[in-house]
Amino acid sequence: MNNNKILCILCTLILGLISAPKVHATESKAVWMEGKVGVGFRINADRKDNIENYDVDTLVNQIKTIDGISYVIFNLSDAAHGDAYLAPHSILTTLNPDSTPNADRDLFGELAKAFHAAGIKVIAYAATQGPAMLKHGAAYAFDGVQDANGHWSSKSMTNWAKWVTNKYGSASDDNYKKAYAEVIIAEYAQRYGSLIDGWWFDHSSCANIPLLHKITKAANPAVILAFNKGQKVPLINNNPGYEDYTSGHPTPLRRSTVSNDINLPMVESIEASSNGYVDDGAGHKSLGHMFMPLGNTWNSGLSVWPLSKAVDWITRVNNACGAWTWNVATQDTNSKLADHAITFMNDVTAKIISNGGTRCTVTIDPSGQALSDGTAITITNKLAEKLTFYYDLDVEASELTIATSGGSGDGDLYVKLGTAPTTADYDCRPFKNNNQETCLYSSPQAGRYHVMVDGSTVTSGVSLIAKVTIAPKELVKGAAITIAGKLGSEQYYYYDLTTSPAKLIFQLSGGSGDADLYVKYQAVPTSTIHDCGSSSKNNDEVCTFNAPEKGIYEVMVKASSAYSDMSLRFIKKK
Incomplete structure (x- = not known):
């Protein structure tokens, strides 16, 4: 298939009515949710007998009877x-035995394995407020x-506070958030690995999202994430930079019925x-996803949706390649979802089918993969x-x-700035009889560099890389500079010290986002060398050198998150 053309490819319908390959210009990890429907539910975790x-x-067998369900959120x-x-x-389990199942039963793991065996993907719901x-x-x-x-009062909360204080020094909100991520979620994430296809983090203002x-x-590098925080x-x-699909939480149910046009x-x-x-x-970007209760309370209640509106909204969402998740009532004592919920979801599916189904059409960027x-x-x-x-x-x-x-084989490399190259129109074409091909741009212009690899023969296992070398900028005495950077970016600076002050101080401050400061004498620093x-959770980063030697001090500013309007400067103190 020639990727230089703009392609429109029909993708899998939510109901499995049509199955066709889908090609993407970028590698979105949420691709498996596009145009799909899932079901979400809650099993009461503090009812240990259940x-x-x-x-x-x-x-699992009951959910398999719901037509068109591709994934579950539980x-x-x-x-x-x-x-x-x-x-x-x-x-x-050691601190608060009543907070986890009797006899160490791993019900979540059992369910995740069973759903995967049935071809149903799993998204784990987790409340970030944690044991605190x-x-x-x-x-x-x-x-x-x-x-x-x-x-x-709560004994379990007290026990957790004591443990966090012992581990992190204090039971502050920041330490609670850190412990939740590093202690609770890390253990579960490592245990389940690829059994968890996605996470849905609730109340994410209580979380350390990065x-x-x-x-x-x-x-699990392929896992997709949603955080219930914000608009x-x-x-x-x-x-x-952090979410792969939207949480899809509707207007709070205390304000309006979920099927009200306020959510349209x-x-x-x-x-x-x-x-x-x-x-x-x-x-x-993140994949548009709607997480909609069937009733007017989460995890319970009869449907408040007119059949025609449910059919209309799901059809429109899936036709646009978005995802829709129902949240439904459960009957824990019977190990199943509410029967009326199954009936309604299948009625919706049947009506969509009778209307001709849904069709998710993806338009492909001719630029290809980033x-x-x-x-x-x-x-x-x-x-x-x-x-x-x-x-x-x-x-x-x-x-660049x-x-x-x-x-193996021979692939020919073509590069062009601004527009896609062809075999006749390019800025760079090494054209060797092997795969050792390099296009080097000195002092490159900013912009989009389009790359094409043409199979002169069949190739396999060829490595393709783009790498930028950034020349450090000189810092000038008495002049603070304003800097900005995207997530993961690194910017380099240097100062040539020719005098002998008592102290040399490099300082990063102000602005928004989070950037870290690293300095090394006579060599380029990294985050490990x-x-x-200085890598605090704010932008007040300081590196101080006492009785500094004369010579060049190399500086790196690394973005822990996207940042802007930060001030970088150095100070010499006599």
Whole structure:
């Protein structure tokens, strides 16, 4: 297939009515949710008798009877409460035995395995307020007790506070958030690995989102993430750089019935998006996903949806390649979802089918797949197949290198700035009889560099990489500079010290976002090799050298998150 053309390819319908390959210009990890429907539910994690007797096969076999269901969202924690879980935990089970199942039954793991065996993907729901109950407090803890004065307390919360204090030095909100990510979620994420296809983090204002992102992606690089934080209606990417799909939480149910047209802008925002992906207004995209209760309370109640409206909204969302998840009532004692919910969802599906089904059409960017700085990808060409890629250079660089290497066969490299290259129109074409081909740009212009690898013969296992070399900028005495950077970016500076002050201080301050400061004498620093590193959770970063030697001090500013309007300067003190 020639990727130099704009293609429109019909993708799999939510109901499995039509199956066709789908091609993407960028490697969205949420691609498997596009145009799909799922079902979400809660198993009561603090009813240990229910967990002990829960029949996994009954639930999985029932969900298999729902036409068109591709994935499930169900709770690892006890729904919106983060103090009880459906699986044992090395720390929590010891601290608070009543917070995890009897006999260490791993009900979550059993369900995840069974759903995967049935071809159904799994998204884990987790409440980020954690055992500290940062949002709801002791009144909602599974062991909350109210005294005669109306004061609520929780032994499990107290035990957790003591443990966090011992581990992290204090029971501050920041340490609670860190412990939740590093202790609770890390253990579960590592245990389940690829059994968890996605996470849905609730009450994410209680979370250290960058840390959760780092930990869950380390356990399963293909996992997709949603964080319930920020604007709900219409849909946008509330957490650029961290979320892969929107949480899809509707207008709070206490304000309006879920099927009310107040939530219609969620549908319209997906329809107005590019291939189902909404953004934050600055181009950071996440798959538009709606998580809609069937009733007017979460996890319970009869349907409040007119059949015609449910059919209309799902059809529109899936036609635009967005995803829709029902949240439905359960019957834990019977190990199943409510029968009326199954009936309604199948009625909706039947009506959609009778109307002709849904059709998710993806328009492909002719630029091809995005390349990331310094990250090699492995490619394979058929004979005469032309694979397309691009690299966006948005920093001032001294060199840009785009190169192929290794593998077998012969793939020819073509690069052109601004427009797609052809075999007759290009800026660079090494044209060797092997895969060792390099295009080097000195003092490259900013812009999009389009890349094509043409299969002169069949190739396999060829490495393609784009790498930027950034010349450090000189810092001038007495002059602070204002800097900005995107997530993961590194910017380099230097100062040539020719005097002998008592102290030399490098300082990063102000602005928004989070950047870290690293300094090394006479060598380029990294985040692991440096003479001084400052990486607090704010932008007040300082590196101080006492009685500094004369010579060049190299500085690196690394973005822990996207940042802007930060001030970088140095100070010499006599």
